[in-house]
Amino acid sequence: MADHPTENDKSTGIRLTPEQQKRRRARNLALGLTIGFFALLFYVITWAKLGAGMFDRPL
Amino acid sequence: MSLVSDQKGFDPALVSLAGPGDYFELLKPRVMSLVIFTALAGLLIAPVKINPVLGFTALLAIAIGAGASGALNMWYDADIDAVMSRTKTRPIPSGRVQPGEALAFGLFLSVFSVMLLGIATNWLAAGLLAFTIFFYAVVYSMWLKRSTPQNIVIGGAAGAFPPVVAYAAATGSIGLSSVVLFAIIFMWTPPHFWALALVKSQDYAAAGVPMMPNVKGPDRTRLEILIYTILLVPLGVSPWVLGFTSPVYGVVSAVCGLAMLALAIRVWLVRTGAVADRAAKQLFGFSILYLFILFAVVVVENVLVRWGF
Numbered sequence: 001m002a003d004h005p006t007e008n009d010k011s012t013g014i015r016l017t018p019e020q021q022k023r024r025r026a027r028n029l030a031l032g033l034t035i036g037f038f039a040l041l042f043y044v045i046t047w048a049k050l051g052a053g054m055f056d057r058p059l
Numbered sequence: 060m061s062l063v064s065d066q067k068g069f070d071p072a073l074v075s076l077a078g079p080g081d082y083f084e085l086l087k088p089r090v091m092s093l094v095i096f097t098a099l100a101g102l103l104i105a106p107v108k109i110n111p112v113l114g115f116t117a118l119l120a121i122a123i124g125a126g127a128s129g130a131l132n133m134w135y136d137a138d139i140d141a142v143m144s145r146t147k148t149r150p151i152p153s154g155r156v157q158p159g160e161a162l163a164f165g166l167f168l169s170v171f172s173v174m175l176l177g178i179a180t181n182w183l184a185a186g187l188l189a190f191t192i193f194f195y196a197v198v199y200s201m202w203l204k205r206s207t208p209q210n211i212v213i214g215g216a217a218g219a220f221p222p223v224v225a226y227a228a229a230t231g232s233i234g235l236s237s238v239v240l241f242a243i244i245f246m247w248t249p250p251h252f253w254a255l256a257l258v259k260s261q262d263y264a265a266a267g268v269p270m271m272p273n274v275k276g277p278d279r280t281r282l283e284i285l286i287y288t289i290l291l292v293p294l295g296v297s298p299w300v301l302g303f304t305s306p307v308y309g310v311v312s313a314v315c316g317l318a319m320l321a322l323a324i325r326v327w328l329v330r331t332g333a334v335a336d337r338a339a340k341q342l343f344g345f346s347i348l349y350l351f352i353l354f355a356v357v358v359v360e361n362v363l364v365r366w367g368f
Contacts, residue, residue: 014074016074019076020074020075020076023075023076023077023078024074024075026078026079027075027077027078027079027082029079030079030082041116041119044112045112045113045116045178045179047112048110048112048113049110049113049179
């Protein structure tokens with residue numbers, strides 16, 4: 001039994017138009033950049049709020 | 060049994076064609092820019108210095124909160140937007156974004172903006188931002204907008220909150236100076252929107268939105284525009300009277316206030332024909348400039364003070 005899709009299986013899947021693929025790529029890129037920006041922002045906020053006191057706490 | 064469907068019944072036409080720009084449009088970027096500007100004035104008029112990173116984050120969170128309430132408003136008002144010339148090309152009525160997508164986007168950003176502001180600054184500011192989003196999306200969009208010609212008077216509070224939220228982010232409290240900025244925007248909203256509604260009253264009537272001109276008539280609207288403008292002029296000068304700004308602000312706000320009053324008197328006097336429409340459009344245009352100039356002076360002079368001038 002084949003684990004990989006055959007040519008016949010492929011024909012039953014969702015086929016996005018080139019325009020849909022382009023828009024999806026653009027959405028993914030925008031989302032990736034946004035998440036990256038906020039990850040960096042939260043890192044900087046942590047420094048701004050705790051500053052040098054970041055390491056000054058009981059373990 | 061598979062948890063994933065075999066996709067045979069799936070219509071590829073339902074795959075979204077929305078681009079990042081369509082989602083950005085859901086945030087009402089022009090309203091958002093005004094919110095950022097008024098919030099910046101609230102942040103700078105606060106008598107404390109806020110860390111620049113936290114100040115930037117506070118403005119960002121307030122802007123995202125404003126955008127979130129814009130997206131929720133567009134989700135709820137898609138039926139109205141579809142019949143009004145000014146709004147029918149928005150992402151939902153034009154079919155670029157599905158209503159459910161806009162709702163999810165607005166709800167996610169609402170929660171995210173409130174959490175971001177709370178974590179970066181304090182929970183009073185976050186609570187005020189949550190209340191602002193609730194006020195715009197639920198009290199104004201869902202309740203007032205379709206039920207009373209006082210919709211934009213009461214709903215205007217949502218647009219007036221950003222300086223109070225920003226001030227609270229900087230200080231952890233609500234100060235008189237931020238309340239004065241709130242009052243200026245609150246009093247400015249009716250003449251600003253009703254000047255536009257005088258020209259676009261047929262659009263609002265077609266959409267079934269009870270704006271002042273198509274419920275109480277254009278004459279009553281003109282009178283109320285004048286009354287609100289008469290109240291706005293001294294309120295515009297009050298930050299100087301109360302000692303929150305310099306005499307430069309006092310002079311600029313008085314001159315701009317008198318100019319706005321002159322335009323409101325003209326709208327009240329000239330009631331028919333193309334000249335009347337032109338007067339209303341001029342008042343609408345100048346009202347934007349009026350608010351921009353007042354808040355720009357607050358921003359500039361506070362920046363100069365902080366830089367030691």
